[in-house]
Amino acid sequence: MNRDLLGRHRAVLPDWLALYYEEPLEITHGEGRHVWDAAGRRYLDFFGGILTTMTAHALPEVTKAVGDQAGRVLHTSTLYLNRPMVDLAERVAHLSGIPDARVFFTTSGTEANDTALLLATTHRRSNTVLAMRNSYHGRSFSSVGVTGNRGWSPTSLSPLQTLYVHGGVRTRGPFAHLDDRAFIAACVRDLEDLLGHTRAPAALIAEPVQGVGGFTSPPDGLYAAFREVLRERGILWIADEVQTGWGRTGDHFWGWQAHGRSGPPDIVTFAKGLGNGMSVGGVIARAEIMNCLDAHSISTFGGTQVTMAAGLANLAYLLEHDLQGNARRVGGLLIERLRAVAAQVPHVREVRGRGLMIGVELVRPGTDEADHEAASAVLEAARAGGLLIGKGGGHSTSALRIAPPLSLTVAEAEEGAAVLEDALRGL
Structure with a gap:
């Protein structure tokens, strides 16, 4: 050492x-x-x-793409047209399954979730958010505010009112003794009861598999059942795919697809593996949600050319192999x-x-x-x-x-x- x-x-x-x-x-x-x-x-x-x-x-394909792009230009910001960013956004939008998708690139999963919360609360005009117990969504002020794992929540202060829902951990908690069908039904009843005691939330944010929480997950279909309850009330579903995206779970390209009978989420966040070590994160959402901001916004380092080149090469390798x-x-x-x-x-x-x-x-x-x-x-x-x-x-x-x-x-x-x-x- x-x-x-x-x-x-x-x-x-x-x-x-x-x-x-x-x-x-x-x-x-x-x-x-x-x-x-x-x-x-x-x-x-x-x-x-x-x-x-x-x-x-x-990975040679990624290191070559990074070196080639670095030899041309590293960064210009989102104030100028950026071909690698458009190329990668087109591929990600197509892979997302979200209709009329728009993609916004960030530098991390924290920033991606922060952006998703901004979009959801603005679109819904509500600062109440549902999150899962034992969850982790990042280290910014708002993402800590929806993190349900106390070991990663250094403050109780938050710009959001967060209500925590059962279901992210299958083998612990008050419903652990139930079979999968009964477990899902109990969690849905708990969600419905919770919604009866609060103003309409903006969104539910959930990891299909809880990462920092120890790779725990609910039975397949839980979030589809939640989605039916949320959709009736106009509440958005944010799938935090920072750790589960891009095929890591094997059975599916996105973790949410294990709960997919109700269709894709309203918003998907991603980061981690896409850049294969380069700082790439992002948000995918329907155009009506992504375009709801009525203030100026940019991303100084999100979508920078060298990270987009890495993401394009890495994603191509993953799919081709x-x-x-x-x-x-x-x-x-x-x-x-x-x-x-x-x-x-x-x-x-x-x-x-x-x-x-x-x-x-x-x-x-x-x-x-x-x-x-x-x-x-x-x-x-x-x-x-x-x-x-x-x-x-x-x-x-x-x-x-x-x-x-x-x-x-x-x-x-x-x-x-x-x-x-x-x-x-x-x-």
Whole structure:
């Protein structure tokens, strides 16, 4: 470990800017599904910079596109016509499934959700928002205000009135004992009861799979059932696809499609993987919603040419190589492998997820009590074995988060599972 760099980090950066590991890691370069630290040690990367490295590290198609564009012009702002931005917006709008879609590019998922909340509250003339318990939507003032995971909510102040709805966590809470059909019905009744006690909200914002919350999700169809209730009242549905978009869940290109019988959401937000490490986020919405702002607005760095070039090249690679299908196939094998291991490890409460978005929740054996120390121990042991993973969850970050680049091979999945097996058995 570079102790000089760690000392400089602590001297100049905020205390709340967390670092993984007892001896923090400096990553110097990567290739494919692997990264190397400053000491030259190689790691299999099962977290991809918090799901941002979607296809592969140093993907030649993306690095070439970035270099070629950088050699022409890096940035001009949205005040001028921007061909790469229009090209990418056309592709994203087509893929969204939203009719008459408009796309606005930002630099992050936080900013994308912030914009979606601005659009929804302006369009509906309401500052009341529905959100899911255990959710996470970013670190801006408004996105923190709709975040239902207290570990990521540093203030109770907010420009919004937020009401939290049941359903984002299938195996905990008052409805956990019900079967899927009854679970959905109970959550819908709870939503209807909640709406009977408040002024008409602007929107429901929800992650199809809760990312920071530990890769939890409701039964398929919950948000379709919610949509029927919301549509009757004119309430918008915002799907936060910052972590679930672009085929990561394997079964679907967008996470909302698991709940798709009522059609696409009114607004979709995205970020993370589209730029494969470049800062790209955005909002997709029907024209009537996107165009509801009656004030001037621009995006200084959203849609800048070099990030749009990266997004175009990355999206083309993902589609041409069917990485969604790879996530379904390889992710399914990895989930089954981990479930077989978990059956023999008392600390594992649940292995959940779909595609290459997998959560392993750890508890104190014989209880439902979250075991933060066990999660940290597995994180350290996995690193020692040459594997990088993440952690999260609404219960003291007791869930391991596994989200490799979508080009992960079967052999690499087996390699990572073997390291995780050793780490889990060592608890």
